[in-house]
Each structure stands twice: as C-alpha cells, then as structure tokens.
Amino acid sequence: MSTPNLLELHNISKSFGALTALRNLSFHISEGEVVGLLGDNGAGKSTTVNLISGIHKPTEGYLSVDGKKTAFTCRSDSADAGIETIYQHTALVDSLSITRNIFMGRELTDRFGFLRQAEMRDIAMEVLQNAVHISGIDSPDTLVGNLSGGQKQAVAIARAVYFKKRILLLDEPTSALSVRETEALLNQVLKLKAENVSSVLVTHNIYHAYQVCDRFVIMSHGTKVFDVDKADTTINQLTEYVVLT
C-alpha cells in the first residue's frame, strides 16, 4: 500500500434518534486534492461536514487521519488534526479587526497573557498581502463587519493558511458571493492546492465545483452514490447523479 490517505471516512453511519442522516458512508481525501462533495438538500452534506469538523460523533464507523484511527470529540480536535472548517456566516466576529479575527482564540501573548499586538498586526498584514490576495483591504485594522462576503471568506482562509491547516472544509462557499469574488475564491483553492493543502468544496453548485475539483463525491439520502475523478466524467453526468438518485 502506498502512503495513507490524509483523511478517510470508514463506513460511517449517523442517527439522530429515529432519523438516519448518514448510512454506511465511506470516502477519502488525499494530500493536495480538491474534492467536491455534491448532493441535493437533505443528502447529508451538512452532517458530513459537522462530523469531519468534530461537532457530531459517528454512531457507527470511524475517521482516520494519515491512516490512524481517530475520534474527534469537539471542534478543537479536528483543528489539531489540521482541518479548518469555513462556514458561510459563522466564522468571524464582525466587531473585531481583521488581525484580531485571524488570531482569535490563538492570540500571541507574553507570559502574562498580554497581547503582542504589533507582531500580530505585522503577521496579519503579511498573510493578507502574500498568502491570500484580497482586493480592497488596505489595513489589517479594518473591522470585519465592514468587509464584503468574499473578503470575509478570504480572511477566514487567511487564518487557515497562517495556522498551516492541511484540509479546508468549505461549506457552501460561493452561495453569497459575487461572480468576481467566486472567481477569486476558486483561484485561492487552486493556489492552496499547489501548496499541498487539500480542500473539500461542499456545494450545490456543480459548475463551481467542476471548475476546480479533481474528484467528486456525490451523496444522496445519507450515503455515497458516486465517486469519480474529473477525467472520467462530464458535468452532465454529475448533474444526472445529483438530480436523479
């Protein structure tokens, strides 16, 4: 066997009382791979995201990271494993500056807990200028509430980049973005891939996924119905699977 997969889901089922949200779901994410997790509403995409980010625990089955079986019991477990989930609306605090958002919960401090503000500001500036290209932001002191949806997402991605995450889990990343912002975001995903950061695009939008993904996992009724490399499929076939299964 070659190198183990970065993240792997093994026969995962998840029930909420009588409701079975996921049934026998298995798929994997390799290093430097962009995977599109597709499916209609109610297919189980959100439950899968919550499971990978540690909010839900599987009823049956398990996750493995680098081939080692793991159990995430909370968000910080998945963060420690290098997984950063970027939700549409819940990732940032509007009333704080970009710098403070990037370092939120992971502040650089002296040993008495006082913030090393100048250092954090310099790093934020650096990350904003080099790691992610965000148009229209001139200062890391800008309040996040003053940014557009795409700029906010870029800040969330900047945070993941700075803290050297290995997998970005993007939950419906393009649903609130303008056309230009969507292009910028998808480019960002490719740029990170070049740096060996994997991404999972969880989305309705097959066209956006088709633009950047290497592989597609299609879900329906809580399980995987199709798993295909981009080279072996067409956008029509993907659409058929999403709509008809």
Place this chain on the structure above:
Amino acid sequence: MTPILADSAAPRSRTQRQSFLKQIMSMPAGAILLVFVTLQIVCIAGALLYPDDFRYLSPQNLTILMKAIPVLGCLALGAGVLMIAGEFDLSIGSVYTFTAILMASLVGAGVSAFIAAPLGILTGVMIGLLNGHITLRFGLPSFIVTLGGLLFWRGAVLLYNGAVQVRFDPEPIFTSLFSGTLFGINAAFIWIILFVVGFHFLLHRHRFGNHVFATGGNRVAAEAIGINTNRVKLIAFAIAGGMAAVAGIIATARVGSVQPGQGAGLELQAIAACVIGGLSLRGGRGSIVGVFLGVMLIHTITDVLLLLRAPGFYLDMFIATLIVLAAIFNHLIERRGLA
C-alpha cells in the same frame, strides 16, 4: 482561468482621506470624547466668565465631582465588561447595598475593615458567579435572572439588617485609604483611575479581553474557534458582582454609614453610562474609556444642572434624552459596521 483580482480593480476605500473630525468619530469612544470635551470647554468658559454665578471650577465643586464619580464608575466598569460579553446584570445595585451592609456590620461586630472589605468583594463575586451559573446552565436571558437577583438581594438586605442604617467605623487608615486626599486629589478618584487603566489593559490588551469581545460579538464563531464562551461569561459576571462590592466599599468609606435603600436605580445608571459610552446592547462593541467618559458625562451634566439650580426632574429628563440619543447614534454606527 481568470487572474486573481488585481489591487487596481479594488474600489477605493471609504476610510481614505478622512477629515480630522471623522478620524476622531471613527475612534472607539471618539464621539463621546468629542461631546465630553465640548461640554468641558463650555463649562470652563462659563465658569471663567461668570465666576460668581457658575461655580464649576470652585474647589468645592471639583471635590464633589471627584467623590461622586468613583461609585458609579466602579459599577459601570463591571457592568460594561459584562455587556461587552453579551449579558446584563440588573442586580448590581442591590449587590452593592448588600455587600456594603455586610461589610459595615462585620466591622461593627469588631472585625477589621481590611478583612471585612475583601469578604464583601468575595460575596459580590460569588453572587455574580451565581447569576452567571443560573443564566448559562439553563440558557436564560440574564436580564430575567438578574432582575430576580435585584429583588432577591434587596429583600436579603432587609432580612439581614432591617430598614435601619448601619454605621461604618473602620480603622482611620482604612477611611483615609478610600476617602482621604493625595496631592489634593480625592483617594476614591485615584482608585477609579487605577481601575480604568487596569480594565483598559485587561479588555483591550489582554487575551481575556479579546475573548470577551469575541464572545459578545459572535458567540458561535468564538466557540467554533475553541474559546470557552461559558467560562468567559462566567468571569464577566464575577467581575460585575465584584465591582459592585468595590463600589459599595468606596461609597461606605466616604459617607461612614450604609442606607438599606441606597443602591436602588444605580444598576440602570450604570447601564446608561455604558450605553452613552458606546457599548452595544447586543454585546461585542465598546471601550473602557467610553464607559468612563459616560460616567463622567452623567455626573458633569448632573453637576451643571445643580449649579444652575435647575429643579431635580430636569436631571432625569436630561439623562434620559442623552441615553436615547446615544443609543440612536450607536445603532447608526453598528449598521454602518454591518453594511
């Protein structure tokens, strides 16, 4: 694939090329600072022009101001930290009275004030923790829980002490520590300045403060990033209770006695000072300097109206107008921030 958006395509930032006035207004607490400075200039000019009729700069008046500000200041600092964390405490007025009476009666029973005062603060902290625990454990609005606290501890004062005033006779050194003077400045005023500086560093320069703002600003995001928001809120409740007790100590040391009814309405004045100082009722916004300026503004206006011999009801009406105007102003700023 289209190239990543170039910087030249960026819309020109709205924050560029601001006038000096706009720069001040965009600072945290900038607007309140502007109002405060303007009011001071008018008052000082008035006092210089009419020194006999408007005694704003007389030593007696300045001493009264310096003695009045610290009590509301301590209450507002505690309430402010809690408000930024996204919760309210309506019980601080009652806690202020309860802990003061507890301390005074302990001293009356022969306990040293240097032991009784920390016990009072500890009691305030415990009551704050209790408020916080009930609020968070059952997921209730803190408004309701601490409304209960307001009535409960007001009743507890009467149960413990009855409706009589309690004399406070501590060691002279304790009294001078809180109501003496140093270089002509009232000791209580020095205390409140120290508290303002301490709270400023805690809230704006320390990790804990960042977590307070994150918790109040977007609790879901703060939790997602791994901040224990319950713990942050609990500590904020404890600070509010503890600062209420500190206010009680300062007031009691100044007057030398405690009235069982003295704290009524102070919790609302403290919240008013916070709102005037730019804190959002939804949490996550504001500054310590703003809170302190809010307190000073309330007391300056009260003082000016008294000096002008305005009837008492004007005070309330004036403060009321100020609160509503401040709330409208803050709301506009928030809307701009979320645009």
